Amino acid sequence: MKSTTRGTLAAVLTCVAAAAGAAPAAAVDAIPVPVPLKGAEKALHMELPEVGGEVPLPKPGSPEGPRFVEGRLLPERVLPQLPLGAGLPGAGLRAPLPHLLGDDFDHLSLDAPSSDLRTLGPGLDLDAPLTAPHPGRAGLPQPKLPEVGLITPVLQTVPHAALGLGSGL
Template sequence: MKSTTRTLAAVVTGVAAAVGAAAPAVAADTVPVPVPLDGVEKSLNVSLPRAGGELPLLRPGVPEGPRYVEGQMIPAGAVPQVPMGAALPGLSAEAPLPQVVGKGFDQAGVSVPAAALRTLTPGLAVDTPVTAPDSEGFGLPTLKEPQAAVLTPVLQTAPTGVLGLGSM
């Protein structure tokens, strides 16, 4: 086998492995982020805390379309609220605690898993300062007060966490 053929086969194998590994990460809601402290722990010969996190992936949703309301010239939801789905970042950490009596270590740990987060972006509701054509006014629109409102954003989540002591 030529070296160019082997090189091409290695590149194709590497690309296939990268594509295969990326597919599950795209399907996940969060990406794990470990904090690598193993090298420091081994070089200093001490027990260090273990820490890691989870970063959310933002998923935009489909906004509601405009709704036509009788008596209004502009449909409701002309500037719609866009739903965004994601998660709050997660955190996990464990720190060794020396035992006063006995051998080994105890540990103190905290775990705050990623919590689902539902949001809606701000929206705008407006109406024109004229009404629809009126048969009593010879088919002409009449004046009215203009209306405008900012739709407030929505943020819903239920985070949880665990704090504990134990033995390693």
């Protein structure tokens, strides 16, 4: 095998391996964001809370196209709603307690994981000022009042959090 062929083959295999390695990273829903406080703990000679969070990645969806309805000249939902799936950011906090409530309670923790968020952008629905052609009137449409409607945006989520006291850190 010639050296140029081997080089080309090695480049192709490298690209395939890089693409295969990047595929699991694309499937991540949220990126963890740790807050490093260990250096401050050593500098201040005290125990600090552990803080972290999650930043969700937005994922665009495919919009529902216009739907044709009998009796209308223009399709329903002329400007479709655009879906976007993401999540609310999550947070985690674990703070030490100085045994205020007894020896069994050493820390206070708050866990608010990222929760799914479903959104739909606003849409537009309108109809022409004419009806569909009428066979009894020689195929001529009849005038009517135009119709314009705004489809309201949608925002759906179910956030949740847990607050607790416990022993040990």
